[in-house]
Amino acid sequence: MDKMAMKKLIAKRVAQEFSDGDVVNLGIGLPTLVADYIPHHVHVHLQSENGLIGLGPKPSEETYDPDITNAGGQPVTLKTGGMYFDSALSFAIIRGGHVDVTVLGSLQVDETGSLANWIIPGKMVPGMGGAMDLVTGSRKVIIAMTHTNKGRPKILKRCTLPLTAKNQVNMIVTEMGVLEVRTDGLHLMEYNPMFSIDDIVAATEATLIINNPKKMEVS
Amino acid sequence: MKQFMELKQLKDHVFDGMSIMVGGFMAVGTPEALIDELVLLGTKDLTIICNDAGFIDRGVGKLIASGQVSHLIASHIGLNPMAGQLMSTGEMQVTLVPQGTLAERIRAGGAGLGGVLTPTGLGTIVEEGKQVLSVAGKPYLVEPAMRADLSLILAYEVDRFGNITYNKTTRNFNPVMATASDKVIALGRKLVDELNPDHVLTPHIFVDYVVMEVQHG
Secondary structure, rough: OHHHHHHHHHHHHHHHHOOOEEEEEEEEEEEEEEEEOOOOOOOEEEEEEOOOOEOOOOOOOOOOOOOOEEEEEEEOOOOEEEEEOHHHHHHHHHHHHOOEEEEEEOEEEEEOOOOOOOOOOOEEOOOOOOHHHHHOOEEEEEEEOOOEEEOOOOOOOOOOOOOOOOOOOOOOEEEOOOEEEEOOEEEEEEOOOOHHHHHHHOOOOOOOEEEEEEEOOOO | OOOOOOOHHHHHHOOOOOOOEEOOEOOOOHHHHHHHHHHOOOOOOOEEEEEEOOOHHHOOHHHHHHOOOEEEOOOOOOOOOHHHHHEEEEEEEEEOOOHHHHHHHHHHHHHOOOOEOOOOOOOHHOOOOOOEEEEEEEEEEEOOOOOOEEEEEEEOEOOOOOOOOOOOOHOOOHHHHOOEEEEEEEOEEEEEEOOOOHHOOEHHHHEEEEOOOOOOO
């Protein structure tokens, strides 16, 4: 599978996790794609931590307004019923448990639900932005990422990079399958039939609990 | 509000070694004209408090590029490669603060609070050197309030009293920063006779000076 096909597949599967009325925050990169695949009968309120709820599609030339951007700084539109607010209220919404689902990428996730996605010491120090607050405060945290990085596992027994938060991840969606973090460990819930279970185990450093996983919907 | 002022008068309000809060999120909502003037003035050794490092040619990134910033307190610096370089060479100190914690520390600074208790950062390097308090059985990090000598904010409509509204996502950190500095200078984009009192987002009592943006074209 090429990289774009993987990303689309992951985005499509994540989009099935939303319920009508959910407040959802989509991170930069792959998670942003999720918005394109939300089923038509499911109406969610997309939140952007720079200060809006009701994120609409990319603007056309006519609707472009440099004063409306998402948390990635890209131009966006606001849907009817949407609104703007300041950063303090934005993070009251986030930390206060008013965001139902947050979807973000990660460099590493581990079997205890800890994640690391904001710093590679000595190499890359972009900063945590709103990620630490989002994963700490949101009701459900979904990691949307490719299963490995250049063949190296990203789903580990323990993260080795500095953490973004401890024990906050609920679900991991990759091109290989869907995993859930539970109190007894990391469960493989669904697998992509393009891969064997053995392939998935081999690409995962964490111990997987495998109990009749379903086939992942990859249409 | 004390008065409207000209951009050139910014020189009377800045000094080397001062701390400045600057509104904006990836430069959206940053008062660019005030930043440009500060670059011209060459005020040095600044501590800048801003959501991010902007871009090399936009937002607080311009102050970083001109070497005027000795300490940047921000949640993210990834879009300004120069900020990362200056941090790694030690020419600029960078303190990274989770975005929600940054907003709330500033809010606390303006609200007369000593700080805030937040679960954000627990179990990470953000926790290092900080006190952890347990309230009703749950752990929280103690994050101190933050204030600065000056706040530079971007307003949208300004009335003759200095009441302010903001436009769309340019609002971000501007309203909280308007409460948390000894002096507040706003760049206004539209001067109006009157604002609906219910629509005022920053009351004029927080604003010391307003500079009206020169409309081009």
